[in-house]
Amino acid sequence: MGRRRRSIPWALVLAITLACIATAYVFGMAWLQSRGTSHYSPADLYLTRLMDVAIAAWLFWIGSSIGSFLNVVAWRMPRNQSVNGRSYCPRCSTRLKARDNFPVFGWLALRGRCRTCRLPISPRYPIVEAAVGISITWVGIAEIYRLSLPYQNQHWHGGPLWIPVVDRSMMITLLYHVIAIALSWAMGLIRMDGHALPRRLSSTAAVIMVGGMLLFPTVMVVPWQMQVPASWRGDGLYVDALMRVITALVAATFLGRCLARGLCVGADPKLDPLGKSTIRLVDLITIIAIPALVLGWQSLPAVLFVAACIALGLGRVLPSSTDMLGRFAVAVPITLCLSVVFWRPLHAAAYWPSDGSSPWVLLAAAALVLITPAWLRERQPLGGQSLPFHEPNDHDSAAADSTVSKN
Incomplete structure (x- = not known):
């Protein structure tokens, strides 16, 4: 008998990849901004660049959590269900644990399946969480660093003391x-x-x-x-x-x-x-x-x-x-x-x-x-009439997506 093939821990791989990108940004940007000047050394800028990473990580966590909640809204609200309460699997009605409900990483850690009934979870959930998280992160960084809004006092960010301005x-x-x-x-x-x-x-x-x-x-x-x-x-x-x-x-x-x-x-x-x-x-x-x-x-x-x-x-x-x-x-x-x-x-x-x-x-x-x-x-x-619009029912949606209601 052949050996059982181990699955790749994608949640851990993603976490390590993001940590490497953040580390490269902190040290690389500090080195670039300190080039050609004797006023700053790379070590003087590590803290400010680490602040950038912390703000981006915080914004993405908030945004992806909002995306997780929007998955609940999109599933429950059209069905006249309450959006309050703990998340559960619609197949086995088991409440999801907190660690399984963590945006993006929870789905990867479960390898796309419910922990209890092992039925598949639609990849739509982490995709929506990531999309909403990225969009809110972009908007947050652009506005916190005064990069996007018109009729706003200009704030130069090209120098080494690139810091957010919050009011x-x-x-x-x-x-x-x-x-x-x-x-x-x-x-x-x-x-x-x-x-x-x-x-x-x-x-x-x-x-x-x-x-x-x-x-x-x-x-x-x-x-x-x-x-x-x-x-x-x-x-x-x-x-x-x-x-x-x-x-x-x-x-x-x-x-x-x-x-x-x-x-x-x-x-x-x-x-x-x-x-x-x-x-x-x-x-x-x-x-x-x-x-x-x-x-x-x-x-x-x-x-x-x-x-x-x-x-x-x-x-x-x-x-x-x-x-x-x-x-x-x-x-x-x-x-x-x-x-x-x-x-x-x-x-x-x-x-x-x-x-x-x-x-x-x-x-x-x-x-x-x-x-x-x-x-x-x-x-x-061919007759020229619009195609009848089909409102999907709960059975169709569950069969098509094999979704899990998350919060």
Whole structure:
């Protein structure tokens, strides 16, 4: 008889790999920054570079934990189940241990199977945890180190004393953006599974996103007007915050109706307010409203165009059962994250629509949105009618994914 082949401990391999990358960053960056100067030695910079690693690790742990919770939201909320309580296996109903519930590493340590019943756990769980963790880490680093937001005092980071700058305004803005990205991911995951957005999720998003901006106008980042002074700041501008909310929601509704020609064919809120196509349209507008509130109505057309391009590419990655609206819904949080991380250079770019841009740039971006339904369209049979939309049930989802409900 041959020897039993040992499986590779992938959790340990990943931990060692990340530790090596962090060590190389600390020593390598300290050495690079101390070259050519007699004021600093590499040893003087180890602590500051170690601070960078600690911040990145903390942000990824927070983000991946949020991703773990979003897996619960995407599984339970469309089924009218409570998102509270311990995680459990839907096959054997065994509660997961704390060490098995650790984001990404828990799945790797279990080798993708439930510890009790040994049935497979869908790889979707660690993928979502990693994707949300990476997106929140990028946004957190970009904002903590003052690299991304426009209308913010410039802070040079090229020298050896590259350190984060933290204040009350930045923390409120970062928290607002993290919540927005988390809500956007939740909506994308639910629509990817073919479920309509639960009212609880939509109402929670409305209260947090709208109420947060009205209570803390500093999270506007950019104004709702087209021309403002270079020293503009949103602190205390409550009327401007209200106008920012109104213009964002109006833009989301208008552009959602434009995209409905491809994603929600047949939607008619007047004659068929409870129809599936109309529900899809309402979900589409709700999904679009998140980046509209975060980034402003000026940049929304360009953001949606980029999201449409990403959605086209996601067809090779997502399951074949995912419809085009599901692909677009997943592309929105990806685009939102990239837009926040590169907000400052995009805001300064001549051909990216933003406040201060030429009206022709805004019109060109809007025209791009109008042509996106040409490829952002659901498949149609030979008769010309849209394919019936199938709402997956619990049995179908469990059989297809062999998933484990995690928290």
